Amino acid sequence: xxxxxxxxxxxxxxxxxxxxxIGVTRPISEPCYDDSTxxxxxxxxxxxxxxxxxxxxxxxxxxxVWETCFATDRxxxxxxxxxxxxxxxxxxxxxxxxxxxxxxxxxxxxxxQHAFAFAKATGTLLSIKNTGHDFIGRSVLKNSLALWTHNxxxxxxxxAFVPEGGQADVNYTAITLGAGAQWYxxxxxxxxxxxxxxxxxxxxxxxxxxWLMGAGYSVLTPxxxxxxxxxxxxxxxxxxxxYRTANEYQNxxxxxxxxxxxxxxxxxxxESTTLATPQVTLQVASVSFNRTEETARNFLKLIIxxxxxWSEAGWGGHMYQNSFISxxxxxxxxxxxxxxxxxxxxxxxxxxxxxIEELPSFFAFFEKYVxxxxxxxxxxxxxxxxxxxTSVFSNETAKxxxxxxxxxxxxxxxxDPQINAVTPLLYNHTEGATSVLxxxxxxxxxxxxxxxxxxxxxxxEKQEVFALVDNLIQLLRDVAPESGAYMNEAxxxxxxxxxxxxGDNYPRLLALKRKYDPNRLLDCWHCxxxxxxxxxxxxxxxxxSS
Numbered sequence: 297x298x299x300x301x302x303x304x305x306x307x308x309x310x311x312x313x314x315x316x317x318i319g320v321t322r323p324i325s326e327p328c329y330d331d332s333t334x335x336x337x338x339x340x341x342x343x344x345x346x347x348x349x350x351x352x353x354x355x356x357x358x359x360x361v362w363e364t365c366f367a368t369d370r371x372x373x374x375x376x377x378x379x380x381x382x383x384x385x386x387x388x389x390x391x392x393x394x395x396x397x398x399x400x401x402x403x404x405x406x407x408x409q410h411a412f413a414f415a416k417a418t419g420t421l422l423s424i425k426n427t428g429h430d431f432i433g434r435s436v437l438k439n440s441l442a443l444w445t446h447n448x449x450x451x452x453x454x455x456a457f458v459p460e461g462g463q464a465d466v467n468y469t470a471i472t473l474g475a476g477a478q479w480y481x482x483x484x485x486x487x488x489x490x491x492x493x494x495x496x497x498x499x500x501x502x503x504x505x506x507w508l509m510g511a512g513y514s515v516l517t518p519x520x521x522x523x524x525x526x527x528x529x530x531x532x533x534x535x536x537x538x539y540r541t542a543n544e545y546q547n548x549x550x551x552x553x554x555x556x557x558x559x560x561x562x563x564x565x566x567e568s569t570t571l572a573t574p575q576v577t578l579q580v581a582s583v584s585f586n587r588t589e590e591t592a593r594n595f596l597k598l599i600i601x602x603x604x605x606w607s608e609a610g611w612g613g614h615m616y617q618n619s620f621i622s623x624x625x626x627x628x629x630x631x632x633x634x635x636x637x638x639x640x641x642x643x644x645x646x647x648x649x650x651x652i653e654e655l656p657s658f659f660a661f662f663e664k665y666v667x668x669x670x671x672x673x674x675x676x677x678x679x680x681x682x683x684x685x686t687s688v689f690s691n692e693t694a695k696x697x698x699x700x701x702x703x704x705x706x707x708x709x710x711x712d713p714q715i716n717a718v719t720p721l722l723y724n725h726t727e728g729a730t731s732v733l734x735x736x737x738x739x740x741x742x743x744x745x746x747x748x749x750x751x752x753x754x755x756x757e758k759q760e761v762f763a764l765v766d767n768l769i770q771l772l773r774d775v776a777p778e779s780g781a782y783m784n785e786a787x788x789x790x791x792x793x794x795x796x797x798x799g800d801n802y803p804r805l806l807a808l809k810r811k812y813d814p815n816r817l818l819d820c821w822h823c824x825x826x827x828x829x830x831x832x833x834x835x836x837x838x839x840x841s842s
Contacts, residue, residue: 301625307398307441310414313549320397321442322354323363323372324349329390341379345674347500348430351478351691352443354399355823357428357442359501361676361749362436365836367756375751376674381750394433394836396423399442401712402475408533408564411443415817421833422817424560426476426502434506434560434789434820435520438836443564444504445770448474450567453489457569459529472569474747475504479664487659491572494520498670499593504568506559510784511732512743514779515623516576517611521723524555524730526571534563535813542713543601543730551810556732558783560820562812577654579632585588585641585648586608587618589706595642596702598713602638604689607721609635614669617706617714618648619666622717629654651817653780676749678761680769680787683719683739683779694775697757701771705745708764711832720728733780742782745770755838762840789840793822 307731311318327336327345328659343349350356357363364371371393402408417735426445432732436442450473457470469653471493474483476587476689480499480815486492494514496507506512512523519524530551540563542551553562585591606622609631613622620639633640633652637755640650688694705713719721719739728741747766770789773779781790802824809825821834829837 304802306418309439314400314565315408317400317403318441319354319401320354321395321399322353323390323392323395324353325360325363325372325374325384326355326390327636328374329372329388330467332385339812341374343836344374344376345672346680347427347498347673350673351446352501354425354442354446355395357430357436358394358673359428359677360674360751362394362430362433365391365438366394366433367836367838368407369752370830373751373821374572375586376676377751380512394436394438396437396440396442399425399444401447401716402445402564402566403447405533405539405566408566409537409539411441412533412535412537412817416815421730424505424818426505427478429498429501430506431785432821433449433837434823437820437833441831445475445502445564445566448566449476449478449481449763450474451477451485451570453485453742454490457528458547459569460541460544461543461830468528469572469720470569470592471572471691472565472567473503475565477500477503479503483662484660485574486572487657489572490575491657492516492520492574492576493570494526494574494829500611503570504565506784508568508570509554509557509559509561509565511736511782512669512784513716513763513782515612515725516616516625517718518607518721519571519610519625519723521720521725522732522736522747523570524732525720525723525725528571529569530565531552531567532563534567535815535817550728551809552731553805553812555730556798557805557808558797558823561809561818561823561825563818575657578625578658578661578667579629579709580621580651580655581613581632581636581639581755582619582621582626582651582655583643583648584619585635585643585646586818590778591646592617592706593699593703597699598638598642600689600695600699602838603717603740606635607719610722611635615717617702617713621669623658623661635826649813661727676751676753677777678748678749678765678788679744679746679785680772680790681742681744681782681785682772682776683733683737684733684741684743684772685738685776685779685782686721686740687738688776689740696774697707698772701768703770708747709769714746716742716744718742731798731799731805733797733799735799739779742785744785745769758838759840762838785824786822788821789836790822798824
């Protein structure tokens with residue numbers, strides 16, 4: 297249905313080499329287009345916004361707009377607000393959209409090497425997908441051969457890990473993760489070994505892919521660092537076909553690039569090893585209240601006025617217009633109560649809810665609080681983000697400007713302006729050890745604004761959403777013009793993305809991209825070495841001029 301004769305012929309030789317393991321993509325919503333009364337369709341409808349359901353098949357992404365050709369609306373999706381709505385399958389044809397027609401579930405180093413050789417010989421486009429937690433569509437590419445790393449889900453513990461090429465007396469407590477390992481499983485495994493790792497805020501986010509290489513953050517980042525700060529080693533097949541180990545002793549330039557240069561750029565990571573630290577006891581602060589326009593603005597002002605003090609005390613978390621949840625591994629319970637007194641008093645005066653409690657581990661916190669706070673999947677979000685430097689908070693004019701920006705977002709936000717205290721403010725990093733945007737080290741917050749594109753949006757409606765997100769994020773760019781953005785949650789049309797994502801590190805990253813991918817076999821939207829929107833492979837991205 298989805299693979300034409302020419303494509304089938306092209307993939308035949310590779311399929312033979314791989315023992316017939318090239319898969320044919322089937323969109324997850326296809327059963328409803330085939331027979332909306334079937335048991336298979338009902339199962340899809342019931343699980344349409346379930347991340348575990350979505351991550352287990354190639355033909356799905358967490359945000360199904362990337363299961364369509366965003367520019368033309370051709371695809372195979374349901375109405376995410378009501379998956380039983382018959383409109384999609386009665387008015388549209390089921391097509392692949394941006395999904396590849398063929399994919400390889402990677403099992404070995406040789407699989408990837410064969411794929412790179414095949415791409416070089418035939419001019420076939422390649423894409424790399426893990427779980428599909430991707431707001432910008434980088435993990436799918438129409439007409440590509442998809443390399444799906446989902447099944448590489450091994451997890452192991454080593455109390456005295458020595459990076460290859462290192463000396464035995466320099467070792468680390470570490471956890472090694474296959475490319476397909478997901479954070480819930482990793483956290484549970486770490487808890488069983490009485491250690492803590494820094495990772496993502498959703499159970500099914502991949503631990504070794506775009507999150508890690510793109511400067512992934514955590515509520516523990518203020519004290520324990522970014523994901524890349526804790527990366528000890530990568531094993532990767534680079535796009536030149538070589539299998540390499542990258543760490544502080546060998547392939548050190550590649551190690552630097554992978555620690556912030558972004559996923560899907562230099563090769564296919566098969567596993568990563570991350571530093572594990574002893575179990576941490578956490579103070580958890582959770583507050584919420586029913587808001588009005590006035591109380592929301594006052595609460596946002598309270599957050600701005602107390603932000604530096606809270607972060608310097610070790611709090612990390614997510615804050616909104618009428619709630620927040622934060623964790624702290626540094627304070628005692630009594631110290632936590634005192635530290636959060638301003639927020640508690642404000643919330644209780646509004647008859648809101650305040651919980652400040654001690655939990656024995658990060659996994660205990662994750663299980664109790666994250667499922668109700670994790671990002672919703674199955675929807676069509678458009679995000680924008682900005683890092684807010686600490687220097688803003690010593691300038692009353694800039695603080696007022698920031699409050700006005702937040703207030704402007706409130707009436708339009710799908711979620712809220714999400715204020716994330718997730719920068720490595722207290723972490724003692726080694727200067728120049730990673731390739732992340734340097735402003736991460738000077739920032740207090742990472743702020744997100746999100747809006748949704750309707751599943752059946754017209755071109756005009758899409759443009760209106762793009763313009764809204766761009767205009768509201770511009771308010772934050774104006775507050776912090778010398779700052780930048782977190783690439784994994786950035787506006788899809790972020791201006792001057794090279795500077796916004798990497799700053800002065802971009803020229804070196806580009807040189808390393810050319811070194812390890814001399815034939816330009818890998819390319820993705822706004823990645824290092826991106827070919828540009830004019831390239832035919834990006835025909836599914838709508839045109840947008842701010």
